Amino acid sequence: MSAGEGVGHVLVVASELGERLPDRLDVGRRGDPVGDDSAEHRPDPGLMAGEGAEGPSGTGRDRRRGVESAGDVDERIPVGPQLLDRVEGEFHGGDRSPSSVDARMSATGSEPEFTHLDPLGRARMVDVTPKDPTHRRAVARCKVFMTAETTAAIANREVKKGDVLAVARVAGIQAAKRTSDMIPLCHPLLVGSVSVNFEIADDYVAIEAHVDTVDRTGVEMEALHACSTAALTVYDMCKSADRSMVIGELTLWEKTGGRSGTYRRAADVENDPLAP
Secondary structure, eight states: HHHHHHHHHHHHHHHHHHHHHHHOHHHHOOOOSSSSOSGGGGHHHHHHOOOOBTTTTBBBHHHHHHHHHHHOOOOOOOOOOHHHHHHHHHHHHTOHHHHHHHHHHHHHHOOOTTBBTTTTOOOOOOOOOOOOOOEEEEEEEEEOOOOOHHHHHTTTTTTTOOOHHHHHHHHHHHHHHHHHSSSSSSOOOOEEEEEHHHEEEEEHHHHOOOOOEEESOOHHHHHHHHHHHHHHHHHHOOOTTTTOOOOEEEEEEEEEOOOOOOOOOOOOOGGGGTTT
């Protein structure tokens, strides 16, 4: 046999072995000896040849699965894509086609509400490629509640770590640009502008983040991410003096642009330190 023929023969044998492997694999059971070549523990020749050799516990296939039955078991345990098809098929009533799912939704009077889910309920990134880039803007707000002594230290720049608001502002700007790295289904955007502003009250610091872009999707998450990261930075800068601080009231305050139009949260002007 030449070298080329030998390699071809090995490949054919390996291919045939790979096709038979899922149905021939015998998983060792707890308590089986390992490395014992005695006749008592040597594999059944009929089993190794793929035949359902009879024995004390039934057929060879039964022994491989640990089933104590005299009859042969014809059903195969699905693996890989076959298992996924069976699970999803049973979950969706045996029919996984998008039309059948939509029909069942209509029958129950419910309609899809979340654009990040496909008709089968699986997470996806929304396809925005057909859209045209437009100007979009979002504003988010939150507060960091703290003691009066802490707000005074921030205002007077007496915090040992440094200028709290300056560091928090840079952190918020950085966060807006990295939102898609933290929120899995967010689109990477070309952020055009980010600003982070603060208002110091007696017992809290109010934070407001503005984000602008010209792109195919909105920047609400960028504004919320910037605002929350700035708040976390305030906490980090001041935690040695006041560990009882609370971050709260994180809210989308305004968004403009896009197909859904403009949204503005009803303002409580009397109690809103950031109201114009």
